[in-house]
Amino acid sequence: MTLTTELMPFEEAMARFDPVLGLEVHVELNTASKMFCGCPTAFGAEPNTQVCPVCLGLPGALPVVNGAAVEAAVRIGLALNCQIAPWCRFARKNYFYPDMPKNFQTPQYDEPIAFDGWTELDVDGEPFRVEIERAHMEEDTGKSLHVGGSTGRIHGADYSLLDYNRAGVPLIEIVTKPIEGTGARAPQVARAYVAHLRELLLSLGVSDVRMEQGSLRCDVNLSLRPDPGAPFGTRSETKNVNSLRSVERAVRFEVSRQAAVLAADGHVVQETRHWHEDTGETTPGRSKEQAEDYRYFPEPDLVPIAPPREWVEELRAGLPEPPREHRARLQAQWGLSDLDMRDVVGAGALPLVEQTVDAGAPPQAAKKWWLSELARRANERGVELTELPITPAQVAEVQALVDAGRVNDKPARQVIEGGLAGEGTPEEVVSARGLEVVSDDSALGAAVDRAIEANPDVAQKIRDGKVAAAGALIGAVMKEMRGQADAARVRELIIDRLS
Ligand SMILES: [Zn+2]
Numbered sequence: 143m144t145l146t147t148e149l150m151p152f153e154e155a156m157a158r159f160d161p162v163l164g165l166e167v168h169v170e171l172n173t174a175s176k177m178f179c180g181c182p183t184a185f186g187a188e189p190n191t192q193v194c195p196v197c198l199g200l201p202g203a204l205p206v207v208n209g210a211a212v213e214a215a216v217r218i219g220l221a222l223n224c225q226i227a228p229w230c231r232f233a234r235k236n237y238f239y240p241d242m243p244k245n246f247q248t249p250q251y252d253e254p255i256a257f258d259g260w261t262e263l264d265v266d267g268e269p270f271r272v273e274i275e276r277a278h279m280e281e282d283t284g285k286s287l288h289v290g291g292s293t294g295r296i297h298g299a300d301y302s303l304l305d306y307n308r309a310g311v312p313l314i315e316i317v318t319k320p321i322e323g324t325g326a327r328a329p330q331v332a333r334a335y336v337a338h339l340r341e342l343l344l345s346l347g348v349s350d351v352r353m354e355q356g357s358l359r360c361d362v363n364l365s366l367r368p369d370p371g372a373p374f375g376t377r378s379e380t381k382n383v384n385s386l387r388s389v390e391r392a393v394r395f396e397v398s399r400q401a402a403v404l405a406a407d408g409h410v411v412q413e414t415r416h417w418h419e420d421t422g423e424t425t426p427g428r429s430k431e432q433a434e435d436y437r438y439f440p441e442p443d444l445v446p447i448a449p450p451r452e453w454v455e456e457l458r459a460g461l462p463e464p465p466r467e468h469r470a471r472l473q474a475q476w477g478l479s480d481l482d483m484r485d486v487v488g489a490g491a492l493p494l495v496e497q498t499v500d501a502g503a504p505p506q507a508a509k510k511w512w513l514s515e516l517a518r519r520a521n522e523r524g525v526e527l528t529e530l531p532i533t534p535a536q537v538a539e540v541q542a543l544v545d546a547g548r549v550n551d552k553p554a555r556q557v558i559e560g561g562l563a564g565e566g567t568p569e570e571v572v573s574a575r576g577l578e579v580v581s582d583d584s585a586l587g588a589a590v591d592r593a594i595e596a597n598p599d600v601a602q603k604i605r606d607g608k609v610a611a612a613g614a615l616i617g618a619v620m621k622e623m624r625g626q627a628d629a630a631r632v633r634e635l636i637i638d639r640l641s
Contacts, residue, residue, distance in 0.1 A: 148402040152394055155401030156326040160370045163321040163328055164363030167339055169314045169349045171214050176310035177281040178205030185355055189305035197310035199244030204443055211312035214348040215279045216449055218314055219256025220458045221342055222274045229448045230255050232441040240304055241284040249280030251438045263338035265331050267484050272335055273319035284309040333390040336360055337490060341465040353384045354529050360389055364396040366404060376410040380424050383417045385526060386490060391422045476505035489513055491527055494534050501538035511537050515555055519562060532561045539568045552625035553577040581628035590635045593618040604640040612636050
């Protein structure tokens with residue numbers, strides 16, 4: 143995809159225009175079964191093994207609403223400070239597409255289960271309030287795999303394969319009201335909102351919110367206007383932006399693109415746009431002028447949903463501690479500074495650090511692993527921390543090896559490296575790579591003798607009583623032994639020999 147778009151540098155665009163954001167997030171619920179049938183929802187099963195007459199839309203099959211999905215929807219609504227509808231329905235959204243075997247989808251349309259809420263996030267340590275328009279229930283479509291052709295899209299493909307395992311998986315769509323007042327922080331606000339939502343949903347335990355597996359997907363709406371008092375400009379809707387980093391990049395790109403269009407007296411077209419992860423660009427998709435008429439009508443095969451008030455209040459009372467409060471509590475427990483905590487949160491590492499601490503690692507050590515060594519590895523691979531093939535429990539295990547004096551700091555990084563390379567558990571990597579600390583006197587003694595011989599002036603200082611000089615000899619032994627020497631024992635051996 144080549145760039146044919148004029149762009150205005152972001153800073154210049156922000157000096158001339160005021161951005162208005164809107165974010166639509168689709169979350170796949172982690173219910174055991176689908177929205178309207180009993181089929182399992184596990185990710186990654188063999189294609190078309192998790193299907194039945196209901197989710198395949200076979201004649202005569204009748205749907206039944208999944209109670210667990212309704213409960214999750216209400217809890218999400220409550221966590222977003224929404225009103226919960228005393229009565230609402232599903233609608234039928236009619237369209238033909240191969241990944242939707244019923245030829246209609248069954249979402250909530252004008253009667254969402256939750257509406258009119260708000261949530262407060264941290265943007266660079268400052269609170270920022272986002273108003274929520276609605277959170278409604280719907281179902282996912284199947285998946286098409288377009289084979290042949292270079293883009294993976296349907297155009298140019300030789301043939302397409304269809305997997306209906308995902309058809310009917312419960313989804314919640316969370317839609318913000320227009321987000322104003324971000325100014326030049328629009329990209330950070332968008333990212334912080336999605337990160338915040340992910341954290342919130344994770345705390346509710348309603349979804350595994352794995353952006354890389356598509357269980358949390360984001361559409362980014364953006365428009366520009368000349369100044370904050372002006373009416374909203376025409377917006378574009380960038381579909382399926384599926385990582386935090388991409389959300390930020392997509393906003394930046396659209397700001398620069400739309401600013402260039404407007405500055406040249408052009409019109410921003412109201413359209414959906416495709417996001418290209420590789421180039422960081424958006425390209426035109428479907429124009430809203432060609433939008434289909436979905437002929438929505440209330441779904442006649444499903445009874446309305448009328449959550450009893452007492453039940454809603456019960457669910458409200460049972461909500462977990464909200465993430466911001468949770469963070470404040472962890473920060474106090476861990477004794478981290480504001481800056482440290484901001485680093486952890488900003489890196490998207492809070493749940494990982496927390497799980498590492500829960501698995502037994504000291505907080506400072508857990509933080510250090512995720513923010514330095516593992517952040518560097520994630521960066522090298524161009525992935526999020528959560529996508530690294532290592533678990534918090536394994537990181538805690540590496541730290542336990544360090545704390546037990548079995549592995550030194552530097553070799554511990556190789557244990558991590560081995561873990562990421564799929565060489566097994568930390569114990570297995572330590573033994574396969576021979577990384578354990580050497581405290582055996584014969585091996586250490588020989589290295590100490592060589593260090594003394596190679597550094598006679600240092601040795602003399604120690605003989606003269608300047609024990610602090612031993613550091614240089616310990617360093618030499620460490621270097622020779624690839625960081626694996628037992629430093630305390632080496633020190634004892636040096637002092638023994640030179641006093
Ligand atoms: Zn089914």
